[in-house]
Amino acid sequence: MAADGIAHVSSSRTHVPRLGVLWCPHWPVVAAGPSAAGAGEPVAVLHANRVVAHSSAAAADGIAVGQRRRDAQARCPSVRIEQHDPARDARVFEQVVHAVAAMVPRVEVTEPGTLTFMSRGPSRYFGGDAAMAARVAQLATDTITPQRSLAAVGSLGIGVADGRFAAGIAARRAARLSAPVVIEPGQQATADFLAPLPVRLLTVVAGVAPEFVHLLDRLGVHHLGSLAALPEADVLARFGPLGVFAHRIAAGGDHRLPGTHDPPAGLQVQRVFDQPVHHSDALVFVARQLAEELVGVLAAGGRVCTRLVVTAETEHGEQSERVWYRSTGLSAAAMVERVRWQLDAWAQHDSITAGVALLRLDPVEVRSDEGVQLGLWGGRTQADEWAVRAVARLAAVAGEQQVLVPAAQGGRQPHDAYAWVPAVTADLLEPAERLAVPATPWPGRLPSPSPAVVHRPLRPVSVLDLTGTTVKVTGRGVVSASPAAVQLPDGALEPVESWAGPWPVEERWWDAARHRRLARFQVLTRSGRLLLLTVERGQWWLAAEYC
């Protein structure tokens, strides 16, 4: 009963804003740019060895998001692989944002490839939702096409509907139909539009945890309509606040999480520079301090920022203002990342005539932090706080490119298993994605133990047999003679105690330019050093040492 009362009050008080969403499918592919092969070329963008985006041609060959690189290449050997680069995605998308922002006010970048704007004003100006959507779509497509091509992924979509969720789905449908999709206003019309759609969209569009959606599926709630038909009080009792959120958006209600509200004035943080700053690195460093300050103030009140306006101004009054949104809340690291995207794009797109004199972070939407983004065990310790601060300090002292953290990438060679990436580009406190190790080991990888010292680049050595001639390995893996001595890079000649190998590796045999064939040996010298050597085209290399 009490729950009914609350639901009634909240639904009467909050009106659902009418939003336009512009969505480009597989934006990382568009941002990666076209190649000589044209739009029909299969392209896949990978992050941490998993496909995050792919072109239509790749989809036709069976490549899907979430696949491992090997699976993708097995389905389509000719696929062009691009590495995921969120900064590039944001930079290229900024052109679209810039163009659309000239037409409609207060454009909000949800993520590179998706932007959201209030549709009411522009629709009235351009004569209706459909006319406005068509103009925005045309404008965005024209902005992209000179340098990049949308042909590889189809077309972008614009959806107009009540609420972020329905508008997001409408935009996806519009991309499929290559024409804007407008849903009639009103909660009933929105609910009717959503009712026959699968609950899976809660994860895809609204970012609800996949476990929750699987649970709904197992319970027999397959469609948004069946979820909306459940009594809200029962949903709250069974699934908690997250369930109520899903229930509300499925019924065409407000997309904001319960507990979301506009913050009191005066929460914004800003820094005015007496000496205008010309380097984006220095600005990002200041942004980090501002973001930490802001997150600290919000956290003290148990809140988290979901919508943030970042403003930068030069001495000459040039201004860059963007709205950033993240349904789970923006951490300090996420804020800094977005400031960096915005500044990079601004500096590249507009010719700024002076240094930056003001930087401001303004939270325009906050909600109570219910730990949606942090799991029960994801608690931070004092040691973590200190370490994150130390990394920021080290980046300032030693340079951002010099402070590194490991990222799993997988591979056959010892140096392939992990790569070092700059710590400032990584989320230190949520490293799960960065360190996700492929579920199955690489075939042909040497068994543990792994070498404690890995030489990169490889260092040339020579391996001699008893007669003093260099040992050769044939293409079939036959060794010309037993290795008797190794001449190390420092010139020392070490007699060989025992050895094993060759273990051949043949990589990318389908690609003549990148094809590699090499053989690996373990060699134990008489002084007790165990070396990992490779031989490729007759040249021996010291790859690693087990010291």
Add this chain to the structure above:
Amino acid sequence: MSSRVTNLAELAGSGLLTGAAAQQRTMPVLPAFAELLPQAVVQRGSVVECAGSAAVSLALALAAGPSLAGAWVGVAGLPEMGVAAAVELGVVPERLVMVAEPAQRFNDAQWADVLAAMIDGFDVVLLGPGAHVVRAGTARRLAARLHARGAVIVTVEGATPGPFGADLRFEATGAAWQGLGDGHGVAGGRRAHVQLSGRRVPRPRRAELWLPTADGLVEAATSFSDTSTASPFNTPSFKDPAAVAWQPTG
């Protein structure tokens, strides 16, 4: 007499006898080091030097215990550290940070700033031979900071002696790799004599360690049980990479 018994009981109740108070001033290391370090802990604020043929593995294994207990590990002067080996030994990659020297090298003042920031931020600071260029005076100031902050420095001995005066010195000697033959087999573990000496160690202590075992772990080697668990000869045919190597996929 009875009062003394009561006192002991009180002490036990307050945790002084069980070492609960002492544990806050120490960091846990892996149980494999229990034979060398009483209660398998290392004092906060100390400098630990690793030397000998297994110095890098030894340093990584020493950093693994605190890392598993939640500490962050910062590495400097050791750009060629193998992350896979560190992870196998127990270092948690989520809490691992490396400071790489730029091509034009750090000068002494930069090293001082870098190491000070690392000591402030990370509980374990692992320094390779590259960091041994620090001057003795700088090293003394950093050691004072280390004491105040309660972190631990683990150094890997290089060609020249390092500037940090070591409180504890581990030396791996007589390391013997198992499993390699004349053109067959695969390296499956190393048995090393590890000797611990230092200022607060009146008599050097010795232990036999698998550093690493065939699975990349560190374990105490005892002459009776090692054939069952830590032997590299467990399943040689399964471990042979040649059996799985020739699969031409990307």
